[in-house]
Amino acid sequence: MNILNKGYFFSNMITAAPYTLSAIHSIMTGLYPSKHGVDSYFNMFKFKKDFCKTFAQYMKDNGYYAESNMVGDSLVPTQGFDKAEVHNEYKDDLTNLHKTIISEASKKKFFLFLQYSNLHTQTIINVGKKYTDFSKEYFDDYDRNVRLYNEHLQKMDNYVEEIYNHLSQLGLLDNTIVIFFSDHGTSNGEKIGEKIYGSFTYDYTIKIFSSILVPGKTGKEIKYQTRTIDLMSTILEILDLKIDKSFEKIQGKSLMSFVDDKEKEDRVAFAETGGLNGPWPSHKEHNVFCVRFKNKKLIYDKTPKTWEFYDLDKDPAEKNNIYDRKNTEVIEFKKLLLEHIEDKGDLP
Amino acid sequence: MVDNTITIPPELVEKLEKRAKESEFENLSDYVSYILRQVLSKVEAEKQEIKDTKEEEQVKQKLRDLGYLN
Numbered sequence: 001m002n003i004l005n006k007g008y009f010f011s012n013m014i015t016a017a018p019y020t021l022s023a024i025h026s027i028m029t030g031l032y033p034s035k036h037g038v039d040s041y042f043n044m045f046k047f048k049k050d051f052c053k054t055f056a057q058y059m060k061d062n063g064y065y066a067e068s069n070m071v072g073d074s075l076v077p078t079q080g081f082d083k084a085e086v087h088n089e090y091k092d093d094l095t096n097l098h099k100t101i102i103s104e105a106s107k108k109k110f111f112l113f114l115q116y117s118n119l120h121t122q123t124i125i126n127v128g129k130k131y132t133d134f135s136k137e138y139f140d141d142y143d144r145n146v147r148l149y150n151e152h153l154q155k156m157d158n159y160v161e162e163i164y165n166h167l168s169q170l171g172l173l174d175n176t177i178v179i180f181f182s183d184h185g186t187s188n189g190e191k192i193g194e195k196i197y198g199s200f201t202y203d204y205t206i207k208i209f210s211s212i213l214v215p216g217k218t219g220k221e222i223k224y225q226t227r228t229i230d231l232m233s234t235i236l237e238i239l240d241l242k243i244d245k246s247f248e249k250i251q252g253k254s255l256m257s258f259v260d261d262k263e264k265e266d267r268v269a270f271a272e273t274g275g276l277n278g279p280w281p282s283h284k285e286h287n288v289f290c291v292r293f294k295n296k297k298l299i300y301d302k303t304p305k306t307w308e309f310y311d312l313d314k315d316p317a318e319k320n321n322i323y324d325r326k327n328t329e330v331i332e333f334k335k336l337l338l339e340h341i342e343d344k345g346d347l348p
Numbered sequence: 349m350v351d352n353t354i355t356i357p358p359e360l361v362e363k364l365e366k367r368a369k370e371s372e373f374e375n376l377s378d379y380v381s382y383i384l385r386q387v388l389s390k391v392e393a394e395k396q397e398i399k400d401t402k403e404e405e406q407v408k409q410k411l412r413d414l415g416y417l418n
Contacts, residue, residue, distance in 0.1 A: 037393070041411060041416070042404065042407050048389045048392075050385050050392060051386055051388070051389035072414055073410075074410055124415030125415075198416075245372070245373055245374060246377070246381030246385065247382070247385060248382075249372070276411065276416050
């Protein structure tokens with residue numbers, strides 16, 4: 001899409017968790033799930049609010065009016081928001097609703113966090129409520145699933161275009177940073193056991209994108225691997241806001257070094273989840289973890305205690321598990337992943 | 349934001365200053381605040397465990413509202 005190319009377009013970004021609840025808490029704190037506390041669907045109320053400073057708190061502390069508009073009231077940490085509203089995904093016209101919110105907020109210095117949830121709505125209606133994670137008729141018709149999904153993607157494109165044009169008409173593009181991002185991907189029937197997302201950490205749910213439109217700056221695509229936990233630090237750097245060191249240390253790092261061509265290597269990215277359904281549901285703790293680096297990926301499925309290793313250049317669909325515990329790369333990846341999982345954040 | 353003054357025994361201040369210098373903190377206030385936040389966070393998490401049973405139904409309802417549970 002042209003609008004994405006107008007910004008710093010990170011086309012190879014990895015989410016910290018392939019479901020909104022945990023993914024958004026990571027974006028809003030620059031932390032992986034075990035650090036911010038929302039590390040399972042059932043831990044939705046366990047955000048470590050006294051220990052993690054949110055993006056909205058940074059903005060609020062620096063004089064911005066902050067408002068969110070989401071599909072659920074637990075999807076984003078509310079600390080720092082002056083107003084945290086919920087929309088009705090089945091009734092509200094999100095384009096008009098969000099245009100109105102933007103118009104109103106633009107009367108002052110503002111930070112808005114707006115969710116386009118209709119892709120979720122359609123996914124739940126067309127897949128979530130119709131099939132199980134093992135429905136043969138769903139997994140047998142990948143092409144139909146993709147076709148249906150793409151129809152709804154087009155509606156989202158229309159939303160993005162209308163929001164962008166609205167910002168332009170209000171004259172906000174000259175003095176406002178705009179970020180378009182996806183929090184996670186979705187299955188179209190690639191792997192039996194996961195009809196939508198949240199059960200596994202394969203690329204179709206963890207690979208996402210973001211685009212940061214900065215006034216006066218030319219667009220640029222960055223193809224190196226980046227992480228959603230890097231977004232907050234990036235914006236803090238662009239706005240020249242000081243990081244508050246009395247809170248948990250932000251794990252994400254600014255992406256501006258890629259923009260300035262000072263960093264030229266993929267960043268090591270971790271993702272984790274615990275499914276509500278699927279082959280090994282885990283409502284109360286994450287039980288699937290992966291590390292992705294240099295287009296290779298190691299996955300640890302904690303419940304069955306199995307490992308998977310993929311060469312994503314040769315095998316982007318992750319069909320050929322080449323895990324060999326004696327392989328040097330596997331050993332290196334396993335060390336990285338286990339250190340990440342076991343990092344409990346000791347007192348310095 | 350209001351800054352409050354609290355009294356800490358000198359020998360403890362000495363130890364804290366030593367540890368703060370050995371870590372990445374720029375000043376003692378940041379370091380002490382960090383430690384207090386972490387302790388508070390752990391205490392709050394323990395309190396949360398007790399509430400878990402009551403909240404589980406709330407969690408399930410929110411997941412039903414989002415279409416994830418039947």
